[in-house]
Amino acid sequence: MTPEQIAELRTQRYNATVVYQKKLHSDLMVLRVKPDFERPKHEPGQYCTLGLGNWEPRVDGCQPDNLKPDELSKIVRRSYSLSSSIYSESGKLRDMAHDDWIEFYIVLVRENTDGGRVPALTPRLFALQQGDRVQIGEKIVGHFTLHCVQPTDNVLFLGTGTGEAPHNFMVWELLSRGHKGKILNACCVRFKKDLGYLPTHHQLMEQYPNYKYVGLTTREAEAGRKVYIQDAITSGQMEETLGDTLDPARTHVFLCGNPKMIGIPAKDRETGHWSYPQPTGVIEILESRGFRADNAATKVEGNIHFEKYW
Numbered sequence: 001m002t003p004e005q006i007a008e009l010r011t012q013r014y015n016a017t018v019v020y021q022k023k024l025h026s027d028l029m030v031l032r033v034k035p036d037f038e039r040p041k042h043e044p045g046q047y048c049t050l051g052l053g054n055w056e057p058r059v060d061g062c063q064p065d066n067l068k069p070d071e072l073s074k075i076v077r078r079s080y081s082l083s084s085s086i087y088s089e090s091g092k093l094r095d096m097a098h099d100d101w102i103e104f105y106i107v108l109v110r111e112n113t114d115g116g117r118v119p120a121l122t123p124r125l126f127a128l129q130q131g132d133r134v135q136i137g138e139k140i141v142g143h144f145t146l147h148c149v150q151p152t153d154n155v156l157f158l159g160t161g162t163g164e165a166p167h168n169f170m171v172w173e174l175l176s177r178g179h180k181g182k183i184l185n186a187c188c189v190r191f192k193k194d195l196g197y198l199p200t201h202h203q204l205m206e207q208y209p210n211y212k213y214v215g216l217t218t219r220e221a222e223a224g225r226k227v228y229i230q231d232a233i234t235s236g237q238m239e240e241t242l243g244d245t246l247d248p249a250r251t252h253v254f255l256c257g258n259p260k261m262i263g264i265p266a267k268d269r270e271t272g273h274w275s276y277p278q279p280t281g282v283i284e285i286l287e288s289r290g291f292r293a294d295n296a297a298t299k300v301e302g303n304i305h306f307e308k309y310w
């Protein structure tokens with residue numbers, strides 16, 4: 001493709017500008033994107049799409065995508081939760097209504113380890129610089145929101161990796177509303193450096209007595225042993241940090257990220273029986289304690305809400 005053709009495609013297909021890009025390390029970034037149009041209405045927890053043309057450069061060290069010539073002019077789109085840096089300056093919650101951009105928290109997927117499709121978008125997103133153009137979806141959607149949470153409920157946000165993104169926006173919302181119940185935000189990552197918003201969470205804990213953040217690591221040598229979200233629940237660590245029991249009558253649990261952590265039950269097509277996947281996920285553990293997960297098929301809302309990223 002010639003530089004003129006690429007310039008033409010960018011003009012035709014892109015509708016937003018990167019106004020901020022911060023690499024927390026080579027494979028993790030916070031990206032702020034300003035649409036050419038007014039930001040669509042949205043709620044914390046929702047998501048929209050980002051897209052880039054297959055003609056865009058990819059960062060080095062990723063699985064090759066071996067595109068055919070007729071695929072080069074296509075756009076690849078993926079969903080991204082809206083995130084939040086929570087503070088505008090030290091100790092002051094953001095006035096997010098005045099931001100004209102949307103914040104995203106994105107990890108670079110270098111290769112597919114389970115035999116599925118070759119990662120197409122993140123190797124291109126990580127080549128972006130401030131001022132570059134992208135495509136953004138015109139709608140912000142999703143049911144993973146705080147609509148069911150009452151002011152005195154305890155709320156647990158349990159995420160893996162960048163699954164923390166929507167939780168941060170929801171934390172901002174609860175703290176801005178003066179939420180009275182306890183809030184526990186836990187995130188499981190491989191290394192401590194993957195906890196991209198850690199300083200913010202430390203500051204929040206100092207400022208808000210009802211807010212607790214827990215970062216769990218699975219590969220950090222100094223951490224001693226792997227601790228997954230599931231382990232922190234079954235060992236009692238989660239309740240100890242929350243400072244309360246996990247009572248289904250007054251607790252909502254939000255799960256986001258790796259489907260193995262969530263463990264969504266599936267219905268057997270022949271027998272009609274529901275069963276939990278293995279290894280055991282959080283839904284199985286909490287349902288054995290009286291919680292109920294949202295069920296999209298029956299449209300029954302429970303007190304476990306989830307968003308799986310793949």
Ligand SMILES: Cc1cc2nc3c(=O)[nH]c(=O)nc-3n(C[C@H](O)[C@H](O)[C@H](O)COP(=O)(O)OP(=O)(O)OC[C@H]3O[C@@H](n4cnc5c(N)ncnc54)[C@H](O)[C@@H]3O)c2cc1C
Pocket residue numbers: 047078079080081082104105106107109111112113114116117118119120121122123161162163165166307308309310
């Ligand atoms: C509703 C929703 C919201 C999302 N929000 C975010 C977000 O806020 N931040 C974010 O980083 N991602 C988010 N994702 C994932 C995102 O849509 C992309 O799948 C991801 O960025 C990888 O894009 P890709 O094109 O490079 O690879 P894809 O083609 O999307 O994925 C290729 C394969 O890589 C694996 N994979 C995908 N994502 C991951 C991951 N994070 N870690 C390990 N393996 C993975 C899967 O096996 C997948 O089949 C969200 C997904 C959904 C459905």
